[in-house]
Amino acid sequence: MNTDNEERIIQESAKQALDQSLYSIDKNTQDRLRDTRMQALNLASKPSNWQTLFKPFPIMTALAFSFVLIIALPQWQSSPALNNTNLLAQEQAFDDLLLLSEIDDDTLEVLDELEFALWLSEEMDTLSEGSEFEEQASNTNIHQSMGNAQFASTLPTVVSCFYA
Amino acid sequence: MRELENFLISIERRAFRIAQLATHCEADALDIVQDAMFKLATKYAHLPAEQWKPLFFKILESRIIDWHRKQTLKKKLFFWQKDLSRSETETNLDEQHHDFSADLAHPENEIMSEQLGQHLLDCIAALPIQQQQCFILRSWEGFSITETALAMKLNENSVKTHYARALKKLKDQINFE
Numbered sequence: 523m524n525t526d527n528e529e530r531i532i533q534e535s536a537k538q539a540l541d542q543s544l545y546s547i548d549k550n551t552q553d554r555l556r557d558t559r560m561q562a563l564n565l566a567s568k569p570s571n572w573q574t575l576f577k578p579f580p581i582m583t584a585l586a587f588s589f590v591l592i593i594a595l596p597q598w599q600s601s602p603a604l605n606n607t608n609l610l611a612q613e614q615a616f617d618d619l620l621l622l623s624e625i626d627d628d629t630l631e632v633l634d635e636l637e638f639a640l641w642l643s644e645e646m647d648t649l650s651e652g653s654e655f656e657e658q659a660s661n662t663n664i665h666q667s668m669g670n671a672q673f674a675s676t677l678p679t680v681v682s683c684f685y686a
Numbered sequence: 687m688r689e690l691e692n693f694l695i696s697i698e699r700r701a702f703r704i705a706q707l708a709t710h711c712e713a714d715a716l717d718i719v720q721d722a723m724f725k726l727a728t729k730y731a732h733l734p735a736e737q738w739k740p741l742f743f744k745i746l747e748s749r750i751i752d753w754h755r756k757q758t759l760k761k762k763l764f765f766w767q768k769d770l771s772r773s774e775t776e777t778n779l780d781e782q783h784h785d786f787s788a789d790l791a792h793p794e795n796e797i798m799s800e801q802l803g804q805h806l807l808d809c810i811a812a813l814p815i816q817q818q819q820c821f822i823l824r825s826w827e828g829f830s831i832t833e834t835a836l837a838m839k840l841n842e843n844s845v846k847t848h849y850a851r852a853l854k855k856l857k858d859q860i861n862f863e
Contacts, residue, residue, distance in 0.1 A: 528857055529853050529857070532853060532856050532857060532860065533853075535806055536806050536810060536821070536825050536826070536856070537825055537826050538803070539803035539804075539806040539807055540807070540810075540822070540826045542803050543803070543807055544699045544700065544703060547699055547702065547703070551702065551712060551716065552699070554716055555698045555699065555702060555716070556698075558698070558724075559691070559698055559723060561720075561723075561724070562720075562723040562724050562726070563687060563690065563691055563694070563727060565728050566687065566728065566731040567687060
């Protein structure tokens with residue numbers, strides 16, 4: 523057999539074999555193909571919701587989209603900065619909370635005592651000023667004012683002990 | 687709508703067979719045909735009926751090639767898993783090297799034997815995908831070289847090459863001596 527004849531025979535035989543193979547497709551597959559066809563026809567018969575919505579007014583739709591973009595874009599661009607500021611503040615507050623959570627009861631007591639020492643020093647300052655005024659006014663209570671001055675001079679030592 | 691239904695009825699089983707030969711899997715073939723039908727129905731139903739056939743086959747070919755690309759990637763990723771379907775087909779072809787010259791002498795006049803028909807289908811199924819699709823579109827669907835090139839998104843020279851190689855392989859598989 524020559525080559526052309528062989529090729530023609532192969533083409534014809536393949537065509538015939540493929541045609542015959544269509545009859546061997548099982549019932550289940552044929553049913554599924556029919557269902558698929560019905561679904562495709564349903565899709566073709568009704569346009570999608572978006573098409574229904576926008577088809578009558580293409581120019582109006584385009585304008586509406588442009589308007590929305592013009593309004594929304596600047597806001598969208600500016601919002602991340604605000605979000606960043608808020609985030610930074612939140613992070614700072616969270617760090618403070620973490621620091622506070624790390625303070626134990628002993629440290630809190632020390633802080634209370636420091637506050638007490640500061641209050642005491644302020645009180646003693648007030649007292650010493652008052653005693654100087656009294657000294658200038660009269661020299662009758664010299665002994666008492668001397669005692670107060672001695673107590674005031676010892677106060678920095680007490681405060682430094684608390685800090686230590 | 688009636689026209690589209692008639693077109694789909696005329697094409698559905700052929701499309702399924704083409705996809706099945708390409709994928710070796712009924713479920714995947716059905717999925718491919720479904721995708722092609724849906725796309726034709728939703729996107730191109732409004733076009734004249736004469737344009738449906740080339741469009742449908744273009745979509746079908748595109749889906750088949752996509753499926754093969756995915757399979758190739760899958761094979762590369764899961765290289766330790768063997769492709770049983772194709773290797774079985776190839777093994778069967780090696781075993782079935784019969785002399786069909788008597789059957790092939792007058793294929794147009796008499797019904798081919800089932801054995802020869804099945805052997806030819808197996809040979810077509812075992813062809814590389816582009817050769818297979820070129821051969822099917824040219825021989826079965828009767829597409830011209832230009833139409834085949836359009837459907838497969840190839841140039842005409844590639845179509846000629848693929849078709850010639852497919853014919854040669856089929857000839858080698860069938861003993862004409």
